[in-house]
Amino acid sequence: MPTDSFPLLNSPIQLGRVVFRNRMFSAPMGATDITADCCPGPRVQGFYELRAKGGAAAVTVSELVVHPETDGSHMLHLNLETPGCLAAHAFVADGIRRHGAVPSIEFSHSGQYAGTYMSDKNKKASLNQWGPSDGVRPDGRPVKGLSKEQIADIVKAYGEAAVLAKRAGYEMIMVHAGHGWLLNQFLSPYFNHRTDEYGGSLENRVRLTREVLQAVRAGVGPGFPIEIRMSGSELFDGGYGIEEGCRIAQAVEDLVDLIHVSAGSYQFGFFNTHLPMFADHGANVHLAAEIKKHVSKPVATIGALNDPAQMERILREGKADVIYMARELLADPFLPQKVAAGQEDRIVRCLRCFTCMAERPTTFTRRCAVNPLIGRELEGMEVTPAPRRKKVLVAGGGVAGLKAAITAAQRGHEVILCEKSDRTGGILKSEQAIPFKYEMYQLGLSLERQARDEGVDIRLNTPVTPEYVAAEKPDALILAVGSRPIVPPLPGIDGGNVVVVNDYYLEKDKVQDTVVVLGGGLAGCECAVHLGMQGKKVHLVEMRDTLAPDCNVRHRPILMKQIDTYVTAHTGLAGLRVTPEGLVCRDKDGNEVLVPGKTVVCAVGQRANRADVDALRRCAPFVREVGDCVRPANITKAVYEGFHAALDI
Ligand SMILES: Cc1cc2nc3c(=O)[nH]c(=O)nc-3n(C[C@H](O)[C@H](O)[C@H](O)COP(=O)(O)O)c2cc1C
Secondary structure: OOOOOOOOOOOOEEEOOEEEOOOEEEOOOOOOOEOOOOOEOHHHHHHHHHHHHOOOOEEEEEEEEOOOOOOOOOOOOEOOOOOOHHHHHHHHHHHHHOOOOEEEEEEEOOHHHOOOOOOOHHHHOOOOEEEOOOEEOOOOOEEEEOOHHHHHHHHHHHHHHHHHHHHHOOOEEEEEEOEOOHHHHHHOOOOOOOOOOOOOOHHHHHHHHHHHHHHHHHHHOOOOOEEEEEEOOOOOOOOOOHHHHHHHHHHHHHHOOEEEEEOOEHHHOOOOOOOOOOOOOOOOHHHHHHHHHHOOOOEEEOOOOOOHHHHHHHHHOOOOOEEEEOHHHHHOOOHHHHHHOOOHHHOOOOOOOOHHHHHHHHHOOOOOOOOOOOOOOOOOOOOOOOOOOOEEEEEOOOHHHHHHHHHHHHOOOEEEEEOOOOOOOHHHHHHHHOHHHHHHHHHHHHHHHHHHHOOOEEEOOOOOOHHHHHHHOOOEEEEOOOEEEOOOOOOOOOOOOEEEHHHHHHHHHHOOOEEEEEOOOHHHHHHHHHHHHOOOEEEEEEOOOOOOOOOOOOHHHHHHHHHHHHOEEEEOOEEEEEEOOEEEEEOOOOOEEEEEOOEEEEOOOEEEOHHHHHHHOOOOOEEEEOHHHOOOOOHHHHHHHHHHHHHOO
16 A cells, blocks of 8 residues: 555545545646537547546536527537537546546636637627627627526526536536636626626626526536636736635535635736746635635635645645646646555646647647647557567657657667766756746656656766667667757857856856846746846847747747846847947847846757767667757657657657
8 A cells, every 4th residue: 555645635525425536636628629519529538538547536528618609609619509419428428437537517608708719710700799798808809798688598508508418427517607707707896897686796796606506406406516616816906806706605605516716817818827837836725725714615726736745735724625737637647646656756747838728729739748648649649568679779868868768668668768968858957947947857857767667778978879879789769869059159159257048057156137138039038037036137139029939829928928027128139249248239220239237148049969860860770850859849849759759669
C-alpha cells in the first residue's frame, strides 16, 4: 500500500446518492470533433475518457447548449436535442464510467456572448445575442433583452435537457452560472438592468438561476447530483463582489448538491477565469473559502491548482470540499492516480501557456504543450510495445530528445541519450530564474526523471559524432541537437553589460536596475516582464511593428497587459550598437536614438544547429530529426515530434 500523504484528496465524497472516489474532479473543457449538428464525434469520447482513466472522480463534459433558439454560440457546442445524438452521448458517458469516474455534463447558455468564437462568423452574424437587458457587447454587437416568454422557454429547455442527459447516462449535471454566461448575466448588476421580477434586487436577479435549477431537478428527480458553477466574485468594478457571491450561493444552496466557485467574467478577458502563469496558483481559492463559511452544502474550488500538497492543504483547512482541475488534467490526466499511488513526484505540471485554449480557435482541435495525446486520443497514439527491441541513440537531452528517449524506452527499446553539456533540459534550463516560467524548467527535470525511471542510459558531457554513432551501432538515431541563440553582430554586443537571455539564469546578478531587452519575441517579452516585476526600469526594443507575433492568441493579450504594466516597449527600432549607456537604435525615419539601460539583454531568437544534424543524418538505418534542430519553435512541437519519432521506431 502506498503511504497516503493526501488522505483528504484521496477520500470519497457523496453528492446526492452518488459516491465519488476522491476529491479530484475534472473541470469542464469543451472538446473538438463535434459534428455540424452539434453531436459528439468519436474523438470527444477519447478526449474525456483519458481523464477518467487517469483517476479523476468526475469528468465534466461540456458545453451543452440548452436553448439553441437564443444561443447560436460557436460551432463546437453540443445539443442534446439533435435526433440520434443520444447514442453518441451514451458512448461518452460510458467511456467515462467504465474507468470508475462519474460522467457529468455542463449545461450552458452563452447569453450575450453567443457566437463569439465562431470561425464562420457570417453564418450567424445575423443572430441576435440575447441577454438580460438591451445593450452592446464589447465587440460592438447589439444585445437584446430576453422577453419573459423566452425566459420561460429557456427554463423549460433546461428541464428537457436534464431528462435527456440522465437518459444518456450522465450522473451529474453542472449548471453554468459563472464566467459571464447567461445566468451570470442575470445575477450581475453590471449586465442586468431589468425592472421586472428578474432584475433589481438580489432575490430577483437570482430568480432565473433558481428556476433553471428547479427545472433541472424536476428533470432528473431526487438523489441525482446537481452542481452550480458560479463566479464567487465577478472581480470587476460594477460586477458583484464576494459579499454578494456569498448571498447568491446561499440563495441557491437548497437546490444544489455542490457549489463550484470559480471567478471572474469573460467580459474582461481570461485573467481571472483561467489564471495565467502570471497569477499565483490557487489565487481564487479564497472565494470558495469565503462562500464555504456561509453555506452548508459542499463547495468546490478551482484555479491553477496542480500541486497535491497545496490541494490537500485547501481541504484540510476547510476552504473547500472538492478540487477541480482543468488544464492540469490535460498536462497530466494521471495526476489523480499518481496522488493515490504516492507518486506525486512523477506529476507533469501544466505550464499555463494556453496552448490548449488557443488551439481550438486556431485549428479547431485541442493540443497540450506537454501532452502529445491531447486532442488526438484516438489516433492510435498509445505507447505500444515495439515488435522488436532495437537500440536507439538519442543525440541531445532537451525536451524533444528526452521525450523521444522516454517513449522509445516505454516501447521496450534499449535507449541511450547523449547530452553534450553537463545537464539535460536544453533551453528549459534558462527558465529557472523566471518564477512565472519555473514550471517550464521543472518540465525538463520531470522528463529526465521519467527517462531514468524508464531505464534510459543518460550520458552527460557526451557529444554525438559520426564516430560515436559508428561505435555504438544503433538501429535508430534521433537527432535532437537543438538550437543556439542568435547574437547579432553589433558593435559592443560582446561587452560585459550584455547578457544573452538563455544565460540569464547564470548571469542574473550582472543585470543592473535599468535594462534594454533587445528582441520582442515571446522570450524577450517574458524576460522583460520578469525584470519589470523585479522593479527594474525596462525598455523593450523590437524591429518589427508587433510584439510577440509568435505567441498564441490566448496568452498574447494577457502578456501584452503585463508589458503595459511593467515595460516600456518600442517597436520599429533596429539595434545598431551597444554602448555603456544603452542600445543605440535606428528608427523608421533613419534617425539614431539611444534607448537607455545599463544592461542589454539579447533575446533575438534561436538558430537551428543544422551543421550537427547534417553531420549525423546518414549515420544509422533509421534517423529522425526532432525539435529545435528542425526549426526552432516551442515546447509543443518538441514534445510532439519527440514522441512521434519514438512511436515510429
Ligand atoms: C481547453 C479549455 C476548455 C475549457 N472549456 C470550458 C467549458 O467548456 N466550460 C466551462 O465552464 N469552462 C471551460 N474551461 C474553463 C475551465 O473549466 C476552468 O474553469 C479554467 O481552465 C480554470 O481552471 P484551471 O486553472 O484548472 O485550468 C475551459 C478551460 C480550458 C483550458
